[in-house]
Amino acid sequence: FIPGMAACYLVIGLLSGMRGEEVAALRRGCLRLIRDEHARIVRYELVGRIFKGRDNVDGAExxxxxxxxxxxxxxxxxxxxxxxRRVIDAGSSPKDDDPLFMTVQTKGVGNERLTANQSTKYLNYFVKECSKLANEMVAMAPDEAGPITALYHIPDHDGEPWRWQTR
Structure with a gap:
């Protein structure tokens, strides 16, 4: 679950131009498909909150x-x-205004928006899993070590693993 959610968070953050806190504030009903008169999708929109330059801590739509x-x-x-949700709490039903990224819940505990610290954990867990996968792939196909390492290995920084942050 965590690597998948981290991957979703990364894709949204990297390809949307949104800041980390803006991605973390997205709701389940944030995606809008804009269609033409023939019902073909012409663009995708995310509706969320923007915080930069806003005095209001809740941001603006x-x-x-x-x-x-x-x-x-x-x-x-x-x-x-x-x-x-089906695995943990089969009785609950999601709403469009529920957070898209929430903390892992147990039955009876309310939803929480993903905090910067939790999203940092998601990102670092994802990096760890990518490195682990790259090492496993190299072990299975040593003749392809060069291309696999070039595509998937995240090198250390000064001998230590990178500490990724949303910023």
Whole structure:
């Protein structure tokens, strides 16, 4: 669950232009499909909150036009959340205004918006899993070590693993 949600968070953050706190504040019903007169999708929008330059701590409503991979990441995050909800609390039903990224819940505990500290944990867990996967792939196909390492290995920084942050 955590690597999948982290991947969704990364795709949305990297390809939308949103800041970390803006991604963390997204709601399940944030995705809008804008269609033409023939019902073909012409663009994707995310409706959320923008915080930069706002005195109000809740931010202001904002619409971001995004590419299709961002829309797919939002849909994937919703499906992952729905699966977790079925496993943990089969009696609850999600609402469009529920957070898209929430902390892992146990039955009877209310939803919480993903905090900066929790999203940092998601990102670092994802990096750890990518490195682990790259090492496993190299072990299975040593002749392909060069291309696998070039594509998937995240090198250390000064001998230590990178400490990724949303900023």
């Amino acid at each position: 904002h619409h971001w036009t995004v590419v299709e991979p961002v829309a797919r990441a939002v849909s994937a995050a919703i499906r992952l959340q729905d699966h977790l």
